[in-house]
Structures are given as structure tokens and as C-alpha cells.
Amino acid sequence: MxxxxxxxxxxxxxxxxxxxxxxxxxxxxxxxxxxxxxxxxxxxxxxxxxxxxxxxxxxxxxxxxxxxxxxxxxxxxxxxxxxxxxxxxxxxxxxxxxxxxxxxxxxxxxxxxxxxxxxxxxxxxxxxxxxxxxxxxxxxxxxxxxxxxxxxxxxxxxxxxxxxxxxxxxxxxxxxxxxxxxxxxxxxxxxxxxxxxxxxxxxxxxxxxxxxxxxxxxxxxxxxxxxxxxxxxxxxxxxxxxxxxxxxGPLTRDSLRLGVLNLPDSTQRLGWLLTHLGSFNGSGIIYSLTVSAAEDTAAALRDAGYNVAAYTGRTDADERQELEAALKENRVKALVATSALGMGFDKPDLGFVVHLGAPSSAVAYYQQVGRAGRGAINADVLLLPGTEDQEIWEYFATASMPTQENTHALLNALREATEQGQPLSVPALETRVDVKRNSIELLLKVLAVEGATERVDKGWIATGNPWTYDAQRYSRVAQTRRNEQNAMLDYERTTTCRMQFLAFELDDRTAQPCGQCDTCAAPWFATNINDNAAQAARGALVSVGVEIEPRGMWPTGLDRLGVSENGKPLKGKIPADLRPETGRALARLTDLGWGNRLRELFTNAENTPEIDAPISPDLGKACVQVLADWQWQQRPQAVVYIPSPVRPQLTQSLAHGLAVTGKLVDLGPLTQVQDAAHFGGNSVFRCAATVHAWDAPDEMKNYLQEQQPTVLLVTDLVDSRWSITAATRLLKQAGAAHVLPFALASTH
CATH class of the missing domain: 3.40.50.300 (P-loop containing nucleotide triphosphate hydrolases)
Structure with missing residues (x-):
């Protein structure tokens, strides 16, 4: 015993x-x-x-x-x-x-x-x-x-x-x-x-x-x-x-050879990868900061003959398991992944890790490069920073931080329902607080951890325990993140040992220079980009057009917000004859190519609306190319646009330019009859804000009723898709046979 x-x-x-x-x-x-x-x-x-x-x-x-x-x-x-x-x-x-x-x-x-x-x-x-x-x-x-x-x-x-x-x-x-x-x-x-x-x-x-x-x-x-x-x-x-x-213990990794290669733009970064991916030993991971960047990079590499696959938060669970097995068994050269492929992935012979864009902290970077060189082999680790990295860091940091306003609104709604003996599900909370679903889920978890809410069989309740918003804590978290972002920028610029730099960031003061990184020795990687790869990268990143899938269901809870039609609530399936066709956007804001250009445009316009201006020639030509490549069943005969309260000149000039170029009837804008300027919030509130926001001028209604045309519906930015859903419904009720949504940019 x-x-x-x-x-x-x-x-x-x-x-x-x-x-x-x-x-x-x-x-x-x-x-x-x-x-x-x-x-x-x-x-x-x-x-x-x-x-x-x-x-x-x-x-x-x-x-x-x-x-x-x-x-x-x-x-x-x-x-x-x-x-x-x-x-x-x-x-x-x-x-x-x-x-x-x-x-x-x-x-x-x-x-x-x-x-x-x-x-x-x-x-x-x-x-x-x-x-x-x-x-x-x-x-x-x-x-x-x-x-x-x-x-x-x-x-x-x-x-x-x-x-x-x-x-x-x-x-x-x-x-x-x-x-x-x-x-x-x-x-x-x-x-x-x-x-x-x-x-x-x-x-x-x-x-x-x-x-x-x-x-x-x-x-x-x-x-x-x-x-x-x-x-x-x-x-x-x-x-x-x-x-x-x-x-x-000491955190330095003798099996890793680190390097940083600064290139001026995403086209050259992708061109470099197309040129040199085959020179890396074994199989590995290529990390990107966004889902669309991972998918676009994987597509470009596959077109160039590389056996790669994308692995992101959008990848189904079963497919993730198969992709992990494919990488472990060296059936692919690389997985092009977001941070969804991270902690705990164990492949002892992983030969390399390449980053197209830097994570927001040295801690996160160390975690991801730690996937490589775990067995008896050595591995190469290369970072290709992007000029857009800091914008992406700020976006994710802002999106995930609970605000005092949102947190109190959520807790007050739960307290009111709990007093009535009514637990609330996440969809039910969406109809009571103007907060996005993923933020609601995060807030509920934070409040539950801190004892203010509790998950029960039929939803969530307020516990009644005293709770206050810890502004100091979130301020401390925000400052810590800024410090970690600055440290990551310092890593990119350092002239000292890169491995020692990472170890010091993790407070391992025993670290000594590694003797093999690109600062201790010399750059171990080639820097040339061959002409074919450069051309392929340009082709991949200037490709235009992403699909906009139509909404098929009304969100639950519109009746609670007083939204109805002819005294009947809008719920269930949206009738097929009132839905738009699958639409197009020039690009996503998170795309590597046009996304960089659009992100700059839309960020500036949001912050300083006075810079609103007509669409630039290069964006106009790219939009025309999307229309030229669009294999629609019915060619549009007319153009209608949704007026933008933030970018009126941009949206008007885009719609007018497409009408002139395509020789389409320019029907002008819809008439705004209630405030639809709703840029935040969740799906229910966005739908409620747009479903009755516009009307069609009499001249437009007459044309639609008489001609029953296919309409190109133009807007500047598609996010929740409720604006184009509501506008399509209005146009079809007025007589339009088909509606083809077109946006300059999409957030998804």
C-alpha cells in the first residue's frame, strides 16, 4: 500500500x-x-x-x-x-x-x-x-x-x-x-x-x-x-x-531563429511569401490578424500552387480538427490562421511560424511562435509587420472593453426582469438593451464572475449583490494594453537580441543573447521578391467584390420595440419576394488590399465628417469593375441610393457615377422620414431603427410601378444589413422586380 x-x-x-x-x-x-x-x-x-x-x-x-x-x-x-x-x-x-x-x-x-x-x-x-x-x-x-x-x-x-x-x-x-x-x-x-x-x-x-x-x-x-x-x-x-x-524557469528557446522583415505594404508582404514559402523547412503556421486576411492569403497561396488552408474563428469545429490533423501529419505546407489556432496546439516538428502583421503584445507573440521548434528540430520565426497593425489592435481593444453605460443598462434590465421572476435569455436582452450580442455575452460573463448576475436554466438573473463599475480596473487594463502594444513596436525596431527582448518582456532576466537571430548574427532570410510573385500578389489584392448575403429572418423582439406593419408584428421569415438578391461590396474593411484604402477613408470620415468628398477615381473604377464581374441574372435598369448622414457626397457621387457609367436611370435617393443614423447597437435595435426609416419620392414610385425594373441599390457601408433589407422591402412594395444591393465597403 x-x-x-x-x-x-x-x-x-x-x-x-x-x-x-x-x-x-x-x-x-x-x-x-x-x-x-x-x-x-x-x-x-x-x-x-x-x-x-x-x-x-x-x-x-x-x-x-x-x-x-x-x-x-x-x-x-x-x-x-x-x-x-x-x-x-x-x-x-x-x-x-x-x-x-x-x-x-x-x-x-x-x-x-x-x-x-x-x-x-x-x-x-x-x-x-x-x-x-x-x-x-x-x-x-x-x-x-x-x-x-x-x-x-x-x-x-x-x-x-x-x-x-x-x-x-x-x-x-x-x-x-x-x-x-x-x-x-x-x-x-x-x-x-x-x-x-x-x-x-x-x-x-x-x-x-x-x-x-x-x-x-x-x-x-x-x-x-x-x-x-x-x-x-x-x-x-x-x-x-x-x-x-x-x-x-528560463523562457528563451534555443530552437527558434527569430527575424523581422519590414516591407512597405501588404502587396509586397504577400509577394515575399509567395516567393519564399517553399524555402521554409517542413510545415508551419502563417498567422494573420483578421479572418479575411487569413482567407485571402490562403487563396492567393493556393492559386500559386501551395498546399495551404485557412483556419479561423469561422472554421467549423469538425473542419478545424481535420485541419489540425493535416498539419500534424504534414499533409499541408501551412495553415494560414488567426489566433484561433493558438494555445496548446502541439506539433513537435513544426518547422516555421510566419506572421503577416504583428500581434498586439510581445506576450501574445511569444505564445504563438512557441508552437514551433518544440521537438528536436530547429524552427524559423519571421515577423512581417503591417502598417495597418495598430489600427487593428485598437479596433479589437475597443470592441472588447465593457463600457459603464452598456454594463449598467444590461444590469438594470436584468434587475427589472428578476424582480418579476423572469430570467432573460441573450436574445431577450437584445430587445431591452442596445448592445451587440457578443458584447452582451461578454458583459454577462464579467458580471457573473463579479457576483452581480447568475446563469440559471432559463437564462440570466440579477443576484441583487451590490456592484459598481470598476473604472480603475478597466483603465488599468487599457493602459497595460497600450504599454504592451508599444513594447511590440519596440521589438520590431530593436537592434538587440530578439529572443532576449521577448524573455525580458516576460520578466525573465536570466536571458542571454541567442547568437542566431537577425540582430545577433545577420538576416537569415532572403529579401527579394520575384516578378511573377509580385504580379500574383497585386492581382490577389486588387481583386474586387465580396458577396452580401440577404437577411432571411426578422430579429426576435421587434414587437417589444413597437415595430409592426398594419397592426401586425414583423416576425419570422422575411417573405422571399421582399428580399434583395445577393449583393456585392467592393471589399471588406478588414481585407488586405482595398481594405487598407477603405479603412483609411471610413475611419477618417467617422471621426471628422467634414472631410466627406466625392468618390475618388480609383475607387470609382474599382466599383465599376465589381459591376462588370457581377454575373447577375437580371441587368439593373435604374439606380437608387440610401442617403448617408455621415458621407452624403461620397454616397451620392458613387450612385451617380455608376448610373452614368452603366447608362442606368438615376432615380436619386430615398427620402428619410425618421432617424436611421444608428451606427452602434445590436441587431434588433438596428432593424427597428431602419425598417420604417425611408420612403420613396412620388416620382420614384411612379417609375417603379410602371417599369417594374431591376434596381441597383447603392449605399456607402454595409454592417448589419438591415438598411438594405428595409430599403429593398420598400422598393419591392413600390413595384421593383429585383433589387441588387451594392456597397463601397462591408464590415464582414
Missing amino acids: TSAPGTEPASHLHASALELLHKLTGNPGAHFHPGQFEAIEALVAHRRRALVIQRTGWGKSAVYFLSALLMRQAGSGVTLIVSPLLALMRDQVDAAARAGVRAAMVNSSNVTEWDSIAAQIAANELDVLLIGPERLNNPAFRENWLPRILPNLGMLVIDEAHCISDWGHDFRPDYRRIRTLIAQLPAGVPILATTATANERVVQDVAEQLGANSGTPAGEPSPGQGMQPTQPEQSGESHLASDVFILR
């Missing part, structure tokens, strides 16, 4: 752990990396709370798998691992199985397996259970699973623990629920938090939350006993803070 944790001599524990390590690795000669056994000993022998910050490939998963098995041998129950991504969970379950660890995961992708997994836990037949942080906010999991797991919990593991900290509040707010979970744990349950990306600020934040309600179990050594710090030059620093055992 194995001795209970806390009583087994360290030599016996080491022998048992080493035997399991040999099984885990399949190598009878394997030995612990410096610091690995110390972490296992802190967890198993002393039931400590531990934070391990070690570089990718050091073996953090070995620490928690071995500790879980040792705890199981001592009679403890299942180990619960909170893990952020499905791809990471799948890899961890596969790795556990190879090591003889009985592991399962509970998430939205395997609902049909939940009953059998619950039966395994009840029968004490499971060693490790992996969940996403969202499970902690799920009423069924809190009420039905946790009461069975916690009384005999072997260990709690928080993987990618940096997500707890402020900088990741908008990535996974539910990570902050872990503090509440920790407070519910029985005395003596060890806790392990792991990450490869944490500076000292994040370390202290995580350590503080791990120390929630912590105390030394009866009979256990006081902090520091039996845990002598290891030598920093060998395995990093080991110390205790807030009753938490912290093991920080």
Missing part, C-alpha cells in the same frame, strides 16, 4: 514518479528536467498550491499527469483540469491515453458522451477530467457534476493560467471564476497553475488568486519546508508568494 501524500519519504516519491515518467515517455532512460520533480513533490508530498512558469516543451503536462497518477495511487479521486481550447483538450486526452492515464473531457463537442463520463467518475474509473472554464458557469455542471467531484478531488489544474489575469479578461472571463472554485475546495487539495507566458505582474495576479482562502493543512509543513529553491541558472527561480509555490 502506498503511503498517503505528505508521509512518503522524498526518495520513495522520486522513485515512484520516475517509474511513471518512464511509462509516460516510453523511455526507460528518461529523467526529470530541472524543477519538474520539485513541482511534483510540492503537489503530492506537501499538498501545496503551485504556479509553474516554464517555456513550451519543458514538460508542464508531465508534472500534472504524474502528480495525478501519484495522487490516485494514494486513494484520491479524479484530477480536474481547466483547459482553454478544444484542440488543447484533444491533445491532452490523447497524450494521457499514451501514458496510461484514463482521461476524458466534457465540453460542447461531446455532449453525447457526458453520461458515460459521469458513470466513470461515479465508479472511480477516471484519473483526469478536462473542462473548459465555461463549464464553471453552467448551472447543470455546477449542480450535478461538481458536488460529485469536489469531495474526493485529487488535484485542481489550471492550464494556460495567464488567462486568469487582467490582460485576458475579454478572452475568457470565466477563468476568473476559478477563484470561487478554489474557495470551495476541501482542505489539502493541491492546486497547480501552469503557463509559458507570464510576466511578473501576471505571476503575482495568478498567485494571489491561487492563494484564495488557502491555509496550511493540518500536519503539513509550513511554507518553505521541504521545498528548497532550485538553482536559477539550472531551472529558474522557485519561491513562495501568498502561500503559493512558484517555479519560474
Whole structure:
């Protein structure tokens, strides 16, 4: 019988752990990396709370798998691992199985397996259970699973623990629920938090939350006993803070060769990639900052003969799994990915990582380049910064930050409904607060973590707990982000060692110059762009035209906002004979080519409307090209435009120019009869603001009724698509046979 944790001599524990390590690795000669056994000993022998910050490939998963098995041998129950991504969970379950660890995961992708997994836990037949942080906010999991797991919990593991900290509040707010979970744990349950990306600020934040309600179990050594710090030059620093055992190792990666290549525009960046992608060894990842950039880059590379695929937040779950397998098995040269392919993706022989555009922080960059060079091979890492990077950083930062106005509006709506005994779903909240759905979901999670709201079976309720908007916290987060963005710009410009720069940003002061990056040695990458690649890049980025899919359903809740027609609510399907055809926009604002030009135009116009001016010749010609390439079934005979309160000259000149060029009847603008200038808010409010916003002048109505033409409907910017939906309905009711929407720009 194995001795209970806390009583087994360290030599016996080491022998048992080493035997399991040999099984885990399949190598009878394997030995612990410096610091690995110390972490296992802190967890198993002393039931400590531990934070391990070690570089990718050091073996953090070995620490928690071995500790879980040792705890199981001592009679403890299942180990619960909170893990952020499905791809990471799948890899961890596969790795556990190879090591003889009985592991399962509970998430939205395997609902049909939940009953059998619950039966395994009840029968004490499971060693490790992996969940996403969202499970902690799920009423069924809190009420039905946790009461069975916690009384005999072997260990709690928080993987990618940096997500707890402020900088990741908008990535996974539910990570902050872990503090509440920790407070519910029985005395003596060890806790392990792991990450490869944490500076000292994040370390202290995580350590503080791990120390929630912590105390030394009866009979256990006081902090520091039996845990002598290891030598920093060998395995990093080991110390205790807030009753938490912290093991920080060196974060430099000898297997990575870093470089930065500054090129003037997206055409040259894509041209360089078309020229040189084949020279990279093995297969790898090409990161971009936006979904459309990833899709456009993948399309251009495929057209040039490269076997690549796009991997983004729009990629279906099943397809993601297949693409991950294709990359791991070297069936593709590269995946062109957004940050959707990130933490936890494990391919030991990943040969390269290229960034078309820089992430907004050195921490995020280190996380992504850490996918490469994890095995015995070396890997090349190259950053091609974009002139548009800072605009994209600002867009995402602004979109994700809760505002005081939105948060109070949401909470007041919940309080009112809760007082009436009525939980509210997210769609129901959309009809009560003018906030976009993704922002509502984020706000609900933030408020739930802070105790102001609670998710129940039929929606969300207000708890009644006192709550105030933490303006200082969000100001601190915003300032931190600005500092991290500036650090990323400094990385691009530095003349010192790039690996040392990244390590210093993560507060690893032991880092020495790597001797192989483009500043330590010399640029290791070619800089030429061949003519064929340059021409192909120009062709890909000046290509014009993206589809605008028509809306098919009215949003739920219009009746609540007083929107109806002839006394009847607008709900359900929009009649097919009142919908527009599939439309076109010149480009998305996030596109690599025309998107750069349009982003500059629309950002300036939003901020300073007085610069509104007629459309420029180059944009006009590009729009004409979209019409020339549009394979419509019915050629338009007339042009109508939706008046813009922000860009009236731009929109009028675009519509008039298309009418003249296409020899179409210029019917002019719709007449605005109520305020439709609604640039923010959610789908329900946008629809309500536009559905009765315009009327057609009598002259236009007469023409439509007599000629029943196909109409080209022109607008400057398409976002929610409710403006073109409402205008189409009006035109068709007046007699138009078909409506073809056309926009200068689309946000999606």
C-alpha cells in the first residue's frame, strides 16, 4: 500500500514518479528536467498550491499527469483540469491515453458522451477530467457534476493560467471564476497553475488568486519546508508568494531563429511569401490578424500552387480538427490562421511560424511562435509587420472593453426582469438593451464572475449583490494594453537580441543573447521578391467584390420595440419576394488590399465628417469593375441610393457615377422620414431603427410601378444589413422586380 501524500519519504516519491515518467515517455532512460520533480513533490508530498512558469516543451503536462497518477495511487479521486481550447483538450486526452492515464473531457463537442463520463467518475474509473472554464458557469455542471467531484478531488489544474489575469479578461472571463472554485475546495487539495507566458505582474495576479482562502493543512509543513529553491541558472527561480509555490524557469528557446522583415505594404508582404514559402523547412503556421486576411492569403497561396488552408474563428469545429490533423501529419505546407489556432496546439516538428502583421503584445507573440521548434528540430520565426497593425489592435481593444453605460443598462434590465421572476435569455436582452450580442455575452460573463448576475436554466438573473463599475480596473487594463502594444513596436525596431527582448518582456532576466537571430548574427532570410510573385500578389489584392448575403429572418423582439406593419408584428421569415438578391461590396474593411484604402477613408470620415468628398477615381473604377464581374441574372435598369448622414457626397457621387457609367436611370435617393443614423447597437435595435426609416419620392414610385425594373441599390457601408433589407422591402412594395444591393465597403 502506498503511503498517503505528505508521509512518503522524498526518495520513495522520486522513485515512484520516475517509474511513471518512464511509462509516460516510453523511455526507460528518461529523467526529470530541472524543477519538474520539485513541482511534483510540492503537489503530492506537501499538498501545496503551485504556479509553474516554464517555456513550451519543458514538460508542464508531465508534472500534472504524474502528480495525478501519484495522487490516485494514494486513494484520491479524479484530477480536474481547466483547459482553454478544444484542440488543447484533444491533445491532452490523447497524450494521457499514451501514458496510461484514463482521461476524458466534457465540453460542447461531446455532449453525447457526458453520461458515460459521469458513470466513470461515479465508479472511480477516471484519473483526469478536462473542462473548459465555461463549464464553471453552467448551472447543470455546477449542480450535478461538481458536488460529485469536489469531495474526493485529487488535484485542481489550471492550464494556460495567464488567462486568469487582467490582460485576458475579454478572452475568457470565466477563468476568473476559478477563484470561487478554489474557495470551495476541501482542505489539502493541491492546486497547480501552469503557463509559458507570464510576466511578473501576471505571476503575482495568478498567485494571489491561487492563494484564495488557502491555509496550511493540518500536519503539513509550513511554507518553505521541504521545498528548497532550485538553482536559477539550472531551472529558474522557485519561491513562495501568498502561500503559493512558484517555479519560474528560463523562457528563451534555443530552437527558434527569430527575424523581422519590414516591407512597405501588404502587396509586397504577400509577394515575399509567395516567393519564399517553399524555402521554409517542413510545415508551419502563417498567422494573420483578421479572418479575411487569413482567407485571402490562403487563396492567393493556393492559386500559386501551395498546399495551404485557412483556419479561423469561422472554421467549423469538425473542419478545424481535420485541419489540425493535416498539419500534424504534414499533409499541408501551412495553415494560414488567426489566433484561433493558438494555445496548446502541439506539433513537435513544426518547422516555421510566419506572421503577416504583428500581434498586439510581445506576450501574445511569444505564445504563438512557441508552437514551433518544440521537438528536436530547429524552427524559423519571421515577423512581417503591417502598417495597418495598430489600427487593428485598437479596433479589437475597443470592441472588447465593457463600457459603464452598456454594463449598467444590461444590469438594470436584468434587475427589472428578476424582480418579476423572469430570467432573460441573450436574445431577450437584445430587445431591452442596445448592445451587440457578443458584447452582451461578454458583459454577462464579467458580471457573473463579479457576483452581480447568475446563469440559471432559463437564462440570466440579477443576484441583487451590490456592484459598481470598476473604472480603475478597466483603465488599468487599457493602459497595460497600450504599454504592451508599444513594447511590440519596440521589438520590431530593436537592434538587440530578439529572443532576449521577448524573455525580458516576460520578466525573465536570466536571458542571454541567442547568437542566431537577425540582430545577433545577420538576416537569415532572403529579401527579394520575384516578378511573377509580385504580379500574383497585386492581382490577389486588387481583386474586387465580396458577396452580401440577404437577411432571411426578422430579429426576435421587434414587437417589444413597437415595430409592426398594419397592426401586425414583423416576425419570422422575411417573405422571399421582399428580399434583395445577393449583393456585392467592393471589399471588406478588414481585407488586405482595398481594405487598407477603405479603412483609411471610413475611419477618417467617422471621426471628422467634414472631410466627406466625392468618390475618388480609383475607387470609382474599382466599383465599376465589381459591376462588370457581377454575373447577375437580371441587368439593373435604374439606380437608387440610401442617403448617408455621415458621407452624403461620397454616397451620392458613387450612385451617380455608376448610373452614368452603366447608362442606368438615376432615380436619386430615398427620402428619410425618421432617424436611421444608428451606427452602434445590436441587431434588433438596428432593424427597428431602419425598417420604417425611408420612403420613396412620388416620382420614384411612379417609375417603379410602371417599369417594374431591376434596381441597383447603392449605399456607402454595409454592417448589419438591415438598411438594405428595409430599403429593398420598400422598393419591392413600390413595384421593383429585383433589387441588387451594392456597397463601397462591408464590415464582414
